[in-house]
Amino acid sequence: MAEVIQSLPLEDVIGDRFGRYSKYIIQERALPDVRDGLKPVQRRILYSMYSSGNTYDKNFRKSAKTVGDVIGNLHPHGDSSVYDAMVRLSQDWKLRHLLVEMHGNNGSIDNDPPAAMRYTEAKLSQLSEQLLRDLNKETVDFVPNYDDTQMEPMVLPARLPNLLINGSTGISAGYATDIPPHNLAEVITATLKLIDNPDMTVKQLMKYVKGPDFPTGGIIQGIDGIQKAYETGKGKVIVRAKTETETLRNGRSQIVVTEIPYEVNKGNLVKKIDELRADKKVEGIIEVRDETDRSGLRIAIELKKDVNASAILNYLFKNTDLQVAYNFNMVAISDGRPKLMGIKQIIDCYLSHQIEVVSRRTKFDLKHAEDRMHIVEGLMKALSILDEVIALIRESKNKRDAKDNLVVTYDFTEAQAEAIVMLQLYRLTNTDIVALQEEHDALANKIAGLQHILNDHQALLNVIKTELEEIKKQFKDARLSTIEAEIAEIKIDKEVLVPSELVMLSVTHEGYMKRTSLRSYNASGKEEIGLKANDYVIKCLEVNTQDTALVFTNKGRYLSIPVHKIPDIKWKDLGQHISQIASIDEDEIIINYDVVSKFDDQAAIMTVTRNGMIKMTTLSHYKTARHLKPLVAMKIKDDDVVINAVKVDVTKPEQLVTLLSYKGMSLTYPISELPTTGIRTGGVKAINLKAEDYVVMADIVSESDTILIATQRGALKRIGFNVLQVAKRAQRGITLLKELKKQPHRIVAARVCDVSTTQYHLISDEDVYIGQINKIHLSEQYTNGSFVVDTTTFGEVKNLYVSE
Template structure:
């Protein structure tokens, strides 16, 4: 008998086939039930079960916390047949603000740190759901999602959550399954909702529009991100580069040192390991300029201070930190998730579709639940109203009945009532037969009919359901929206960063000591001629604004230096600053080697020509297209021949236009641009004006030759605030290389000429002084005068102050007026 039992238990099978089938079952279990998140609610099974368990326990954000051990034990015993350590580790991560962009659990006690410290044991800590977690389970009580039996078939648990929150993209996910892995970066809630709303508003929108809305991943630890955004969002795969955020702190006194301060670290980088890594590299002489490193981080704030030796170059050390340490890491995104329990790599558009489809189903089931509930209640209310309308007969009938069953039978027969209606009438209390209760029932009946009609309209119109989806997203933004933590830098696949930057008019200023900043044009207050102006620069003592330019954020800025080189920046790459701050050192943005920026040019397109001029009167014409390929470190723009000569001005021009050179001693020369042939970048140029040894060129202007020429005039301003406008034709047209004509009668009262600009009568000008005073004034108040005059006072200067620069603001660029 024993042999027959054994024979029945034995299965004859090929071991290779049995292993193949067993491993496939194991692989599918890992893929579907452990390692990969569902695209619909963005949760892995363990996270879904933790939230479901906490929901069943009533551990909501507005309730008391409960012991973590109690929560873990409940989840393990009822839903998740795995070790308690894995459940607790998952819950701990759900509470860490540096692990999840939007934490789903509120932790009380020691829940670890960015230094890799472990959380305290579950018997010591407590937890409850975050407020935002309620958006994941919202509506589950209305039978909106399918349920399944738990592992011992004793309880129900959701297969997927209602998922009002687009959790998959908000907090991302990472996990290794069998033969596949997922690595989805986190995103900003506002950006994610905007991308979904963009698709809802126009399902035919281009990928570019969706990417412009979502911008880029947004990591909880901040920093910067660059890389293949197009690949991530249009193919579901791509590589990102994450950099920590640093600040270079210049020494304030002779005794202090230059510091590099790390204020944000890349995602998933252990801060203690990073500090140790820097210390080891310093010891191994790979960071030779580092003299000390300190971790001054406090709760919630990162501050790692790296002190440098005197006379060291901070950018050199910073580049080495990015190269050799985890201050720069890569993130290989693989947008893999389960769609209807099947693994799929998702593009941004596909995820948006999955989210919308899931929410449509949830909202439809929610409305069907509400409709059934309302219809059921209306049925009861109709029965109660029948009883109220015939209350005397009903009472008489009930009193005459032999019992409850008999009363119910007679009520159903006489008034054609259902069992439910009859039961509700028999359960009525005496106070419910008053006239007031009758009015309440009538009002309830009307409200229920209105609600039922509205619910039927929604269920019969998919557009109304989509409108609810959009409304939910807008509400999420209002309740939980916040600013991005991670800054997007560099190129975004085939998309330039500029595609994601708003176009607007700005003012860019550069000071004599090399501080640059960007402000909105509207921040400057227009002032009448002779006004005192406003403080515009927050300058240090002895510094003053040297260059002031109005342009668009999308313009290229070409920075020409005294050595004849040119460097590139996009206008939006210049840091935006308040009026009262000095800005950022230009050397931190450009690789300047013993150079000083002397001219800045805003360029929208690399067309036409450039005219250059040096202080010694040399001019050079060159095609602008020769500067259309930005290069790190800059390139040669003009060969400066004399050791004491510098490049003072660069302007765009057309072949037929004229050139005006103005000197500080009040001379000017006007000649045709065609007299100067176009040259290569390495050329030195030709003589534009001949001057006395103590004179120098201060301005280069390009003059129009079209029909609108007579509307222009030449505005000249001196160091002591005197100025005038002079007609262009008052400057006699001569050949290149002459001594020129008088531009202004320079005296002790006027001071030397600072600048000249070609202007229109409707223009405004921005005048800057050495003490940082900036005013904007209309030119209609400055009258036209002859060349050999001293002009009128344009700005009242304080004691010891002098005019340093002049910039034209065309009328069509004036913002907010």
């Protein structure tokens, strides 16, 4: 051979070769034909089994023999790829209606491999006969196989719409397909309706085809997604497992899964659920068991006592393959090209194929009937002149001479002459003459009927309809998957994710925060809390790990921190600084915190600033998914800071808020005076302040409370509720301190004390003085209280806090 070397750019060569390869794998490997719903390898497997007589009414045959026939005659690829395709045609969790019956281990829904092909046996299923029916009547085109030694069909006659019934999945170059299986009776009914009314809309078709019908059952949610897919070829639905809850003898309950989504690996699903249990990502599951046996699929998820089964199930739907999204991508080969098609286009293409198949079959039957009619007419003519025919044959030299003499003498055709000379002697009886006449009449009727089918399109459609109805009657079965119109919203309760546990939550003035188990708290004693020097606890509460802590800062911001995310630290240890839990500014100070279990409008946060602004915002405004990040709680001016944020009960408008100012002014009024506003507002005026005065305390007060007041000169004053005078918001209020011309007392801090409060802590820059509150006598309105510390040695008082 002459050597031809071409000089071509690499990109042209690569592009050309890959283009050819892509065309091959799109048309000849990965995508199904819209007419019979089969990929080439599947078609070759079925055809090979059919042509070798390995049909449903015969005995099973070794799979290795079939695979060998397919590879040797039709499909020159690896034996494993052919065997895998053959096995898939026999798996009842992959195909809605099996095309191959198999004896032996053909894999499992856990994705276990099948037994080797030398061990398994297979034959065509009864339904496959309907795909291959009339194949020998020239109904489809045949093409040479890969080595031109025999012919193979380009497509099967497919007397049922297999593409929709069994679906298909595949990936090729630039194209992929995902067509779900459907119910045979529904698809055939829709096809029959479309024959009668070709102008039907997809919505009308959906009266008959409700949606996919997966062999594994399950619940399909999202009828809008189904309609979109049927109209355009693309759409999305949610497929979730079918479950029920059982009660066990020991009082516990268990979730039982009886159907799982299509194409989900059961073994991996069970493993994933058990990993969530072992890693404690979901609370309440004791054990996960795969109880699947010959009676059907069954996964048991045993739960702890008093656990909300539906909450656990919702979490599993969200985080495992108990619920998956199925994306329609209905691509199939039509007219030699890949096309994205809706359900009506698929059925139309199938009907066009059936019209061609039935037309070609009818022509084939007509030709054979006419040929037989010709022979019968010749035999009848010969029998009518039997003696002359016998005499002519006896005088002939041989068979060839006898045939020629019959053709020349009596105008018989070559075919008729062949039939006459091959006639057996017993056929010369009177009985056979009658039988020939009956056959002639039957053939005449058959030919007339076949010609009517070819000449009348409606008659041809009626043949298709009749045969489809017969298939539907023979193979129909009940729907396995349930259709639900709407996609259910999954709400995951906190109790599923976080164990319900009571803990102590403490926050200190300098910003150290910790949660402590009740065991550690009770073992150490409340007085032995770990603190830095001169630091003190702002608030300590017994809370639930499922609650959320709202931590407020002096800059009008708040942090939403789930309690379970706060570090678990022993009571004797220091705790973690808030800056290590959330990102706050260096000069930002925690002023208070509260814990919320339910964000609703029954409670609100009352926020007060140093310059006398106040606002009340219901808890629902504080709900956020942005945990551990500072969010605005109150809009404040640059020269202002928030001094307190208190949770109040909105359902009790008679509650009283009391404010104290630096210069000793006191104002008390009901919270009903406060309008409820949004979270990013600045609020309204709380108190009418004098020049150079500012608010030092704002809190809720009740009749059983007293207020402890500290002045910069080391004096403490305790007043009862009776000293307060209820007034209106934004007034000046009453004077609590006696005004002195020299060294006047100024309030630096004040605290509302309930009956459980026993100790007070006076704080200067260098020292802390601890005393008993009940030793401070109640004072009248115009007194400055009694001196507790000597500021010459203790230092000027800066702060005051109280504790139990």
